[in-house]
Amino acid sequence: MSEFTLHCFAQSGNAYKVALMLELAKADWEPKWVDFFGGVSRDPEFRKNENVMGELPILEHGDLHLVQSGVILDYLAEVLGLYGGQTAEERREIWRWILFDNHKLTSYTATLRFQRTFVGVPENDVTAFFEKRAIAAHQVLDQHLEGKSFVVGDRLTIADFSLCGYLFWPEEIGIDFAPFANTRAWLERIKSIPSWKHPYDLMPGHPLVKA
Amino acid sequence: MSEFTLHCFAQSGNAYKVALMLELAKADWEPKWVDFFGGVSRDPEFRKNENVMGELPILEHGDLHLVQSGVILDYLAEVLGLYGGQTAEERREIWRWILFDNHKLTSYTATLRFQRTFVGVPENDVTAFFEKRAIAAHQVLDQHLEGKSFVVGDRLTIADFSLCGYLFWPEEIGIDFAPFANTRAWLERIKSIPSWKHPYDLMPGHPLVKA
Numbered sequence: 357m358s359e360f361t362l363h364c365f366a367q368s369g370n371a372y373k374v375a376l377m378l379e380l381a382k383a384d385w386e387p388k389w390v391d392f393f394g395g396v397s398r399d400p401e402f403r404k405n406e407n408v409m410g411e412l413p414i415l416e417h418g419d420l421h422l423v424q425s426g427v428i429l430d431y432l433a434e435v436l437g438l439y440g441g442q443t444a445e446e447r448r449e450i451w452r453w454i455l456f457d458n459h460k461l462t463s464y465t466a467t468l469r470f471q472r473t474f475v476g477v478p479e480n481d482v483t484a485f486f487e488k489r490a491i492a493a494h495q496v497l498d499q500h501l502e503g504k505s506f507v508v509g510d511r512l513t514i515a516d517f518s519l520c521g522y523l524f525w526p527e528e529i530g531i532d533f534a535p536f537a538n539t540r541a542w543l544e545r546i547k548s549i550p551s552w553k554h555p556y557d558l559m560p561g562h563p564l565v566k567a
Numbered sequence: 568m569s570e571f572t573l574h575c576f577a578q579s580g581n582a583y584k585v586a587l588m589l590e591l592a593k594a595d596w597e598p599k600w601v602d603f604f605g606g607v608s609r610d611p612e613f614r615k616n617e618n619v620m621g622e623l624p625i626l627e628h629g630d631l632h633l634v635q636s637g638v639i640l641d642y643l644a645e646v647l648g649l650y651g652g653q654t655a656e657e658r659r660e661i662w663r664w665i666l667f668d669n670h671k672l673t674s675y676t677a678t679l680r681f682q683r684t685f686v687g688v689p690e691n692d693v694t695a696f697f698e699k700r701a702i703a704a705h706q707v708l709d710q711h712l713e714g715k716s717f718v719v720g721d722r723l724t725i726a727d728f729s730l731c732g733y734l735f736w737p738e739e740i741g742i743d744f745a746p747f748a749n750t751r752a753w754l755e756r757i758k759s760i761p762s763w764k765h766p767y768d769l770m771p772g773h774p775l776v777k778a
Contacts, residue, residue, distance in 0.1 A: 458669045459674055
């Protein structure tokens with residue numbers, strides 16, 4: 357059995373945030389597939405025993421059973437001694453971007469992708485609303501990345517893992533990344549790390565669409 | 568000049584999360600009104616000099632200039648020595664609920680309130696979408712609060728300040744809180760703290776509607 361077990365599924369950008377960190381850190385980890393699209397996370401037993409929030413990922417490490425990608429990233433930065441902040445100021449800056457990611461960037465981007473790619477609805481007022489908000493969040497990130505290699509401290513941190521979680525599926529999100537040159541360069545920088553893998557190559561789940 | 572200056576406006580639940588903490592902690596603080604509805608936070612100068620995210624609140628403490636309510640709450644718990652976690656497990660549990668609040672509870676609830684009360688749109692597919700998601704998030708919180716006095720560790724913490732930020736405006740949100748008995752009892756518990764104040768009594772901004 358591996359040291360870390362990540363309950364996940366291939367289509368989850370929130371799980372990918374953690375999977376990518378574990379992979380780049382060369383941690384001893386294994387993914388455990390959860391049938392999210394089959395409704396497992398809506399199951400009252402899952403909510404009672406696993407996570408009242410009905411969400412993935414879940415990380416098992418010894419007796420610990422952690423949920424919320426931001427909490428897991430922060431925990432792993434501490435136990436692995438990698439990708440965390442080196443000063444109080446850096447740690448606040450990292451949390452600032454993880455919160456922005458949760459509240460806005462991932463929230464709007466992932467919902468837009470879910471509606472378009474997995475629910476498969478035609479374009480409507482809801483997708484238009486989320487597209488507008490997603491683009492506004494991407495403008496913030498792109499502006500912040502001007503002149504920077506990474507989000508905080510000019511090196512790879514858990515803030516990058518959080519923010520990039522959904523961004524290797526541009527065609528599933530369906531927004532135009534052409535105006536976001538800083539963001540595109542930052543994503544290429546992450547992709548060029550030798551052990552980088554696309555979410556569909558890192559987590560199980562047999563997606564119909566391979567990017 | 569007070570020790571803490573909070574840049575805020577009366578209608579901001581995210582600012583209220585911090586204002587309520589400062590007030591209950593009897594900190595030496597003062598609010599500084601920002602003309603959010605006049606568009607200050609969309610001003611390129613504000614984004615360049617104050618917060619690239621275009622968001623409030625901002626807390627000034629000495630030379631520090633902090634943004635994101637979750638970062639500010641965590642910082643204040645440390646410097647005031649109040650309302651934080653006492654163990655690593657409690658600190659993770661607090662972050663877990665602050666992240667859930669940012670990603671779901673506040674995100675959906677505040678957007679619904681904004682559309683209904685400040686944009687003033689008639690009910691439409693977007694409000695219906697957010698209402699459904701807000702109710703799902705409130706079900707999670709209510710289920711978690713079953714048998715508990717507060718969100719983490721059975722005492723008031725920054726997780727409570729974050730989650731309650733928008734919830735003293737039920738009529739502006741326009742969802743029915745009747746099914747959420749645990750949440751209603753928890754909100755009454757917070758309101759019964761002697762120095763508790765409603766957001767419209769704690770922050771400046773002359774709202775048209777007084778709750």
